[in-house]
């Protein structure tokens with residue numbers, strides 16, 4: 001796939017970026033890693049895949065110094081790694097990590113977040129240097145990013161925060177840059193920004209920097225990886241050159257199977273239920289939004305063009321006729337109650353149905369949680385443990401279950417598949433179709449074009465408003481891109 005990377009990866013005498021042998025790690029009763037092996041050459045791009053809870057983030061955390069292994073050998077860039085490994089030590093030998101759960105400090109601005117990351121940025125001119133370093137990195141990866149570097153990070157939308165996190169990971173002050181670990185780096189980015197990042201990965205690989213890309217977006221793996229490594233239940237179960245695998249091979253290696261093209265529930269004017277959702281046109285050139293009982297409608301377009309605001313305008317939590325349930329894509333900010341257990345997080349919106357007299361029945365709550373654990377395969381040792389003990393994708397499944405377990409007739413989905421593995425996605429698509437078949441309406445914002453094929457109708461957003469309504473048969477990448485850019489009149493490229 002990339003001659004430059006292949007050449008550097010095998011260069012004699014040059015240490016591998018990572019050699020890991022027999023790595024084991026347990027969290028109490030949960031064996032997250034049971035003897036994982038991994039080798040990453042210099043300048044090599046590895047695509048790391050596996051089901052939710054397979055152990056990918058744990059292995060990456062061990063390399064990045066966030067965790068200490070229980071057993072096994074680890075060598076990074078020629079340095080044997082002992083029990084005193086730490087994030088700072090990892091950074092000093094050239095390891096950077098961009099995690100799925102964003103790590104920026106929300107009450108600091110972009111330059112201050114850069115300084116926290118690079119201790120070398122000290123002294124009277126640190127702010128100027130930090131602004132330059134992060135500004136250059138952002139511009140190199142995401143041209144025309146539009147991010148105000150003086151903004152407090154917490155005030156920025158999730159896509160911009162993800163872009164800053166990525167740019168910070170690739171930025172260089174004094175420490176070397178040898179290995180960048182990207183854990184679901186595009187999950188909040190639209191297709192254009194995701195493609196820019198993948199191009200950057202190939203550019204740095206050609207310069208000898210190694211990259212491990214962890215993602216459930218398999219097309220990205222095929223686009224960028226030299227070699228694909230598959231994890232299952234805490235171990236590496238396969239590794240092959242990307243060019244020797246098909247998508248179906250990969251899904252099978254991960255232990256799953258994908259459906260063919262989505263069987264649509266409607267899209268032929270079939271839905272004749274009541275209108276459950278409506279939003280008037282937001283000005284000239286805009287279209288009104290509506291969804292009937294039984295319909296799945298999609299929101300599309302470049303990220304940050306008003307889709308989330310429209311979802312918020314439709315959100316009416318409560319128990320009334322028009323009540324809505326909401327699945328947040330930004331689970332840290334909007335979704336997960338970190339101090340609560342998995343079962344409590346899941347049952348939150350279904351409490352009315354769990355009441356026995358004046359009290360919530362703990363048994364009914366536990367049964368509800370067990371039922372959903374089975375239905376969407378939430379991988380947890382014990383549902384009474386804190387939600388943060390789950391892997392990222394499994395936390396997202398809990399948010400899904402929370403919304404579907406609620407009785408609300410309208411379910412709003414804000415790019416909800418972040419970090420969910422391919423097998424579970426199929427299960428969730430089936431559940432959405434089944435629930436729509438029972439008369440619920442879904443309004444689904446997605447940054448993944450493939451997902452929009454599950455919708456009866458797709459509204460494309462541009463500059464804060466829905467500007468086009470595509471019936472199911474007209475939904476295609478080309479039609480969405482055309483509407484997103486106003487027929488090519490807007491030069492966003």
Ligand SMILES: Nc1ncnc2c1ncn2[C@@H]1O[C@H](COP(=O)(O)OP(=O)(O)OP(=O)(O)O)[C@@H](O)[C@H]1O
Nearest residue numbers: 027032052053054055056057058389390391392393
């Ligand atoms: N801090 C923790 N405490 C307890 N269990 C944990 C902790 N971190 C991870 N685990 C468990 O370790 C296992 C592996 O999790 P890990 O996050 O490595 O999976 P993953 O492959 O990255 O999954 P995903 O694709 O969902 O991100 C899971 O069963 C998870 O619940």
